[in-house]
Structure formats: structure tokens, C-alpha cells
Amino acid sequence: MRIVVIGSGTAGSNFALFARKLDRKAEIIVIGKEKTMQYSPCALPFVLSGKIPKLENIIVFPNEFYEKQKIQMMLDTEAKEIDRERKVVITDKGEVPYDKLILATGSKAFVPPIKGVESEGVFTLKTMEDVKKIQAYLEKRKPRKAVVIGAGLIGLEGAVAFRELGLEVLVVELLEHLLPTMLDKDIASIVQSHLEERGIEFKFGVAVSEILGNPVRAVKIGEEEIEADLVLVATGVRANVDLAQKAGLEVNRGIVVDEYLRTSDPDIYAIGDCAEVFDAVTGKRTLSQLGTTAVRMAKVAAENVFGKGVKFRPVFNTAITELFDLEIGTFGITQERASKEGIDVVVGKFKGSTKPEYYPGGKPIIVKLIFRKEDRRVIGAQIVGGERVWGRIMALSFAAQKGATVEDIAYGETAYAPPISPTIDPITVAAEMALRKFK
Amino acid sequence: MRIVVIGSGTAGSNFALFARKLDRKAEIIVIGKEKTMQYSPCALPFVLSGKIPKLENIIVFPNEFYEKQKIQMMLDTEAKEIDRERKVVITDKGEVPYDKLILATGSKAFVPPIKGVESEGVFTLKTMEDVKKIQAYLEKRKPRKAVVIGAGLIGLEGAVAFRELGLEVLVVELLEHLLPTMLDKDIASIVQSHLEERGIEFKFGVAVSEILGNPVRAVKIGEEEIEADLVLVATGVRANVDLAQKAGLEVNRGIVVDEYLRTSDPDIYAIGDCAEVFDAVTGKRTLSQLGTTAVRMAKVAAENVFGKGVKFRPVFNTAITELFDLEIGTFGITQERASKEGIDVVVGKFKGSTKPEYYPGGKPIIVKLIFRKEDRRVIGAQIVGGERVWGRIMALSFAAQKGATVEDIAYGETAYAPPISPTIDPITVAAEMALRKFK
Numbered sequence A, B: 001m002r003i004v005v006i007g008s009g010t011a012g013s014n015f016a017l018f019a020r021k022l023d024r025k026a027e028i029i030v031i032g033k034e035k036t037m038q039y040s041p042c043a044l045p046f047v048l049s050g051k052i053p054k055l056e057n058i059i060v061f062p063n064e065f066y067e068k069q070k071i072q073m074m075l076d077t078e079a080k081e082i083d084r085e086r087k088v089v090i091t092d093k094g095e096v097p098y099d100k101l102i103l104a105t106g107s108k109a110f111v112p113p114i115k116g117v118e119s120e121g122v123f124t125l126k127t128m129e130d131v132k133k134i135q136a137y138l139e140k141r142k143p144r145k146a147v148v149i150g151a152g153l154i155g156l157e158g159a160v161a162f163r164e165l166g167l168e169v170l171v172v173e174l175l176e177h178l179l180p181t182m183l184d185k186d187i188a189s190i191v192q193s194h195l196e197e198r199g200i201e202f203k204f205g206v207a208v209s210e211i212l213g214n215p216v217r218a219v220k221i222g223e224e225e226i227e228a229d230l231v232l233v234a235t236g237v238r239a240n241v242d243l244a245q246k247a248g249l250e251v252n253r254g255i256v257v258d259e260y261l262r263t264s265d266p267d268i269y270a271i272g273d274c275a276e277v278f279d280a281v282t283g284k285r286t287l288s289q290l291g292t293t294a295v296r297m298a299k300v301a302a303e304n305v306f307g308k309g310v311k312f313r314p315v316f317n318t319a320i321t322e323l324f325d326l327e328i329g330t331f332g333i334t335q336e337r338a339s340k341e342g343i344d345v346v347v348g349k350f351k352g353s354t355k356p357e358y359y360p361g362g363k364p365i366i367v368k369l370i371f372r373k374e375d376r377r378v379i380g381a382q383i384v385g386g387e388r389v390w391g392r393i394m395a396l397s398f399a400a401q402k403g404a405t406v407e408d409i410a411y412g413e414t415a416y417a418p419p420i421s422p423t424i425d426p427i428t429v430a431a432e433m434a435l436r437k438f439k
Helices: A010-022 A041-049 A063-068 A128-141 A153-165 A183-197 A243-247 A291-305 A336-342 A391-399 A406-410 A426-438 B008-021 B041-050 B063-068 B129-139 B153-164 B184-198 B240-246 B289-307 B335-341 B389-400 B404-408 B426-438
Strands: A003-007 A026-032 A071-074 A078-084 A088-091 A094-097 A100-103 A107-109 A146-148 A168-173 A200-204 A209-213 A218-221 A226-227 A230-233 A236-239 A269-270 A319-323 A326-332 A347-353 A364-372 A378-384 B002-006 B027-031 B071-074 B079-083 B088-091 B094-097 B098-103 B107-109 B144-150 B168-173 B202-204 B211-212 B219-220 B226-227 B228-231 B237-239 B268-269 B319-323 B324-330 B345-353 B366-370 B378-385
Touching: A003 A094, A010 A026, A010 A063, A010 A071, A010 A291, A041 A128, A041 A153, A041 B168, A063 A071, A071 B378, A078 A243, A100 A291, A107 A319, A128 A230, A146 A153, A153 A168, A153 A183, A153 A200, A153 A230, A153 A319, A183 A200, A183 A319, A183 A378, A200 B228, A269 A291, A319 A391, A326 A391, A336 A347, A336 A364, A336 A378, A347 A426, A347 B184, A364 A391, A364 A426, A378 A391, A378 A406, A391 A406, A391 A426, A391 B389, A406 A426, B002 B008, B002 B094, B008 B027, B008 B063, B008 B071, B008 B289, B041 B129, B041 B153, B063 B071, B063 B107, B098 B289, B144 B153, B153 B184, B153 B202, B153 B228, B153 B319, B184 B202, B184 B319, B184 B324, B184 B366, B184 B378, B219 B345, B268 B289, B319 B389, B324 B389, B335 B345, B335 B366, B335 B378, B345 B426, B366 B389, B366 B404, B366 B426, B378 B389, B378 B404, B389 B404, B389 B426, B404 B426
Parallel strands: A003 A026, A003 A100, A026 A071, A100 A269, A146 A168, A146 A230, A168 A200, B002 B027, B002 B098, B027 B071, B098 B268, B144 B168, B144 B228, B168 B202
Antiparallel strands: A078 A088, A088 A094, A107 A236, A209 A218, A218 A226, A319 A326, A326 A378, A347 A364, A364 A378, B079 B088, B088 B094, B107 B237, B211 B219, B219 B226, B319 B324, B324 B378, B345 B366, B366 B378
């Protein structure tokens, strides 16, 4: 069998490795635009801040590693077209026939059509190339004032990196609060205060209408001109669907796949940022676009190419980040989004400490849990705190993935030791708060 | 209603507080031998090491707090007998009538009948009084060499505390490895190496036959005399069941209760260390004797006293500790125990890092997962590592509590961010290892 993968990012590279594990003989060919196989795009802000010393570090494996696994790489190569009838991929370096084709074309940074967005000093933060450009600019121009457009995950991680490098930072967000798809306003405002205390400023509900100067010297918001000698555009990503669309595959915001990750052509699969998955809460198709989702889709698609018939499970989009010394963890639906979707919810919220009161060094932690009224299941969580947020979001997410109800959390067993966590965990109390409202 | 609680420890005190939350008017009377309400016995080793600055800190609430909640306290009082016919508790300070009685009599340190065990310098580590005595002895005698009998949780936490205070420490364990009920030998040996590197010595498969000197100057193991000027006896605890037994209640190793935590007398409940619960893996009655279990039993018993009919769920004994800079988390059954119980298991084990390779500061972590062959469910986990063990054991335990299978873990969503965790989590890989053996 000849398996061709278009895309050498997280999804494509992991697919190739999983497929090789499952079959030693299959021909596996990866066509990639970049010169290397996968690197970790989530790591880019941490390269920028200097926490990861070298950009090259984030390349997960060197090309030789894939060669040893007998994965053929056609790097620096662009797939131009898919001829589904002849089962060939047409690239700028010739035709590549396939038995099974995997689309792992990823996503690209979305850049809104703001006047001046092409000027020197305006960047996105999606690829290694982006980081190289920013680093060269930092070196050359020594900017002092950064404006970040967009208060999503990448925007905030970028803002923190710039702040850690000593720049003044203003974040501008069109919506009403930061991390608008991950957090509700009450929780977002806690994160906001934390970032403001460390010198990051915010403007919400407004848009940058123009970027002035080349190199950039200011941004325009309404009538106001705000000084800026570096602009980061972090207004989300768009799935790369052109190739799929041209090939006549069913495409929505992402490439449409069934639960086995097959596109409308049974010999073509789509995985990673370019493909839609099912949302575990709403049941609707959605773009997950998390690294973990890409890897998990790669695994399932590899199994299905070899006929295992594994269903890709709907996603909760469990996510975590660290901004300065605050951990932020979420999964599932926010209260705001639930209201838009017409889902009745019961919420439990509790502010506690990460350690027992008597143990020195405990840090504040806020837990917000969202339960569906109809079936009492936990369908969302937002946790913000100074430590051990990750463990709590992991626990709640695993519980949610198994359909846990408010009772399951409120009466659930937690692990306690004085240096680590309180006897009655904040997640337990938050669930108890919700449970009382159910009764 | 007049509710009488015997025992002012974790279970008794929490019961009183939960009961008060449920009913503002009920008479709630706590009879306790000690002079305070609950303190945290798990915190005692950390008081000893000095990590918790003052012994008094570990008293969870002052007596005034309970007074404000209108909880009547008969402290410094011993319950002598229960007259079930007249529904009265007979104490050394008079009779106390009850409508519902809660036995929260706790457990006591088990001291094996070793010759010399009564000598000066030989201690247990179960109560605040124990810590006071040890601290006075440390002050007065300035011991240099401690022998700890028993390599369970308290033994090891005590050993670490003594080591941190600068003593030489030898731990003697009758069984073949440390934490014998929580870990298998392969995982225990990792913990052992960690402790040995920090100067704690071990002897396994041997017993102390005699304690020599008064004050103690040595212990005898076989023919060998080993110098020791402090001995900690940490050979487990025994449920306090005398009162229940005298009252004619059904008693096994602990007081027998049904799933509503009622004893064989429907007006008497038993909670905490003195009562047996159901083991989630074997289905058998067991003594859990964890602080978290005590609190959870207290909550359920309080609800049931007021007729809510809540079942206490079988326990996985999810537990965590920190020994120097190693976190150790477990739940469920070990492979060794499963073999004794005749349960066929499939094991997945993986050694990885707590962070992605490219991110500085990752620490080794070892995950061992135990699945039941019959239904593919996760029934045990042992994790040892330099950080973020707690989160993984919490996640796996919550999954296990919802009946998660090997597929649920292997295909489960985890939360990833470069400074926090790898894209493919060690628990995912461990589950994949097991899954391959299933197939």
C-alpha cells in the first residue's frame, strides 16, 4: 500500500510515525512545504520569550529519524492539485500516486484586511519563519511598544513574551474580554488583572482600523492614534482547505470528515487543523485546532487506513496555558456560549487555595464548573490559579469524557497530601455548589 | 433530632459541620477524648520536619468556630459504653442520649509486641501528642541515628522528616519493598533509590526483634545490633472498634456498615478510620483510612441521617505523597495484590518526561497502569516523578471512578502546553502499551 500524506506538520508527521508502527512495509510518503518535518507551533511564544533557548530545539525529530523509519519525505515541495480519478497528487516536483491520501494541510494565521498590515514591524506568530522575522526585527529596530491584535491564546502568549523581553504591551480585542472562546467574563477578568499587574494593558470591544507608518509607528483605534513600533496580529487561524476544495471534497470551515476521519472520498482522510471534528458538548462539527487533537486524529486515521475502524471521539478541547505565574485550564463550553446555543446550565464556582490552610505556600485558585441541566453532566470547566490547575483540568476532563455528572464530581475521590492539595478539593466544593442549585 | 457523634477527629468534626449545613436546628453533640476538634494527622510528619512551622497550625478550626455553628462539644471526655436499648452514650462525664449516633472513633497506631518498645526514645507518629513527645526528645537527647520500623506512608514521611532534620535514618520493613500496599516492587525500587540517594538506608524482609537500652541505644535485627538513639514504630494503624464491639454491633477489622454507612443498628452510623468500606476493585470490605475517605464518609453519613439515601461509593484509595522532591501517586490495586486476588491484569508501563523534550526543566516520570483483563477497565495506577504526578493520578482516578477502559485512556484527551506537559502524555503512552498487549 502506498500512503501519501500532504503536510509535514504535527498531524502529518505523527500520522507517518503511527502508520509506520502499524505496518512495516507500507510505502509512506510525506509531501511538505517546509524544509523540516513537524515542529511544535505551540512552543513558538516560548522561543520568543527565550524560555526555549533555540528555535531549532522545537523541531521534534530530525529528518534522519524519519529516514530511519523508512518514511519518504518530499520536503520543500508544494502539492498543487489532487487528481482523484487517477489517484495522484500533482506537486511542483512531479506527480505522486497514492492508494490512500491523508490531508494534513494545517491552518494559516488569519490576517484581517487592516490598512497598513503589510508594513515592516507587523507580524503573525504561527510558524518558525514568523519567529525568525520577529527576532530579526527585535534585533534591528529595538522596538519598545508592542500592540497585540487579538486576546486569544497566541495573542496572550505573545503579549507575555514581549513583556518578558521588556517591551510595553497593549492587547486590543474586538470582543468583550480575553480568551473569549475559552473563558467567561468573570474568569477572564481574573486573568486580565494578573496580566495588568505585570504591565500588560488591554482595550476591549474595539478594533485597530489602521496601522500607521512603515516601519510601523502607531495603530489607529477609532479616532485615537496609539504609539507602537511592533504589531502582532493574532486574530485566529483558518484551515487550509483550498486543495480539498479544488479536488471537490466536501468542505465547510474545515474539511468535512466522518467519525472515521474519512472525507467525502473514502480513499482520502483529513486530520489536524484543516479538518472538522465533532464537538462533544453541542454535537456539531467544529474546528478544534489543538496540537493534542492533531496527534489524536493522526493516530486514529493511521489505524483506519489499516482497516481498524476506530471512531474519533468528539472533542472537549481540553487546554492549558501558563501566563507569567498563572495557570489557566479549560475544556468544553463556556456559560456564555451555552446561552447562545440554548443549553440550560447550572454553574458551580469556588475560590479556594491550592494547599491546606496550615501548609505554607498555598496559592489562590478559582474553579468554575458548568453542568448541563438536562442530564447533570459536566460540560465545561474553567480553572485559574497559581499552581496545580493542570491536574484539576485533566481530572475534570477525563471525568467529562466518561460522562461524569455533578454527583460524580461532588462525591468523587481526590488525592490529598498536605504539601500538595487540600483534603476537600476546590473542584469538589465547586461541584457541591452546583449540586445545591440542582436540588 | 439529637445527633451524637463519638470522636472529634476528621470524620467526627466534618460530620458535625456537614450535618449543621443540612439542618440548622438539629442538636449536634460531639464527644471527643482530645481537647480540640479535628486536626490533620497527615500533616504531622511535616510539622516534624519543620515545613509546617507550628503544631497548633494543623488544628483545622478553633473550638469557637464550632460553637458559632451551634455544635456542642464534650471534649476531654471518654465514651465508655453505648446503651442501645435506652439510646444513651455513657461517658466519664455522664450519660448522653441520642436519636442518631455516629461512631467516628478513628484508629490508633499499631505497636507490635517488640521487647523494649516501651523505652524512652521509641515513638509512634499518629497524634499531636506524639509529635510533642518526639520534639521534646529531639531537644533533650539530640539523637543522631533513627530507625524507622515500617516502610508505609507514615514510616517514609517520618524517615524523610528525620533525615531533613539531619539524622541518619534506617528504615526496616518486614515485607519485600517499601509502600508494599501501594506500589509494586518495580516502582517501589525507584522510590527507594531516590531516598537512598538522599541518605536513607533500607533493610527489607527483616524484623526488629528487640529494642535495646532505655533510653534506646540500638535495635536488634537477627543477630545484628544496629545503633539507634531514636526509634519510630510505623507499622500501621488499627481501627478503634472496642466501643462498637461492646455494644454488640457487627465488627470485622473495622465496624461493618452498609452502603449507606449504617451499622447493624439502623440508628448508628460509623465513619472514618474505624469503619469498613467497599473496595472498588475487589468489591470486598476494606479499611481505607485516608483523610479524604473520612471526609467523604462524613458527608454521606450526614446526608443519610437526614434521610437523603445517598450511597457511599466503593473506594479506589487515591493517594499522593511527596518524599523529598519526588511525587508518588497511586490508586486501586497493585499487580502483586491482583495476583493474590486472582484477578487477571494487563499492565502498561512507560518512562517519560514531564515536559516536551525541547522545553528546559522536564523531569523523569514513570507511569504504571493496571487494567483488568476481563472488562479492560483501569483498576490501578502507580506514578512516580519529579512533578505533576498528582494531576495524572487525579485524572486516572476520576477516569477509573467512571469505569474507564484502556481505550478511554489511550484515546483520551489530555491538556498540553509546552511549559507544562508533553503533547503525547506519558499516561497515554502507558495505556497504549497495555492496549497493544490486549490485542
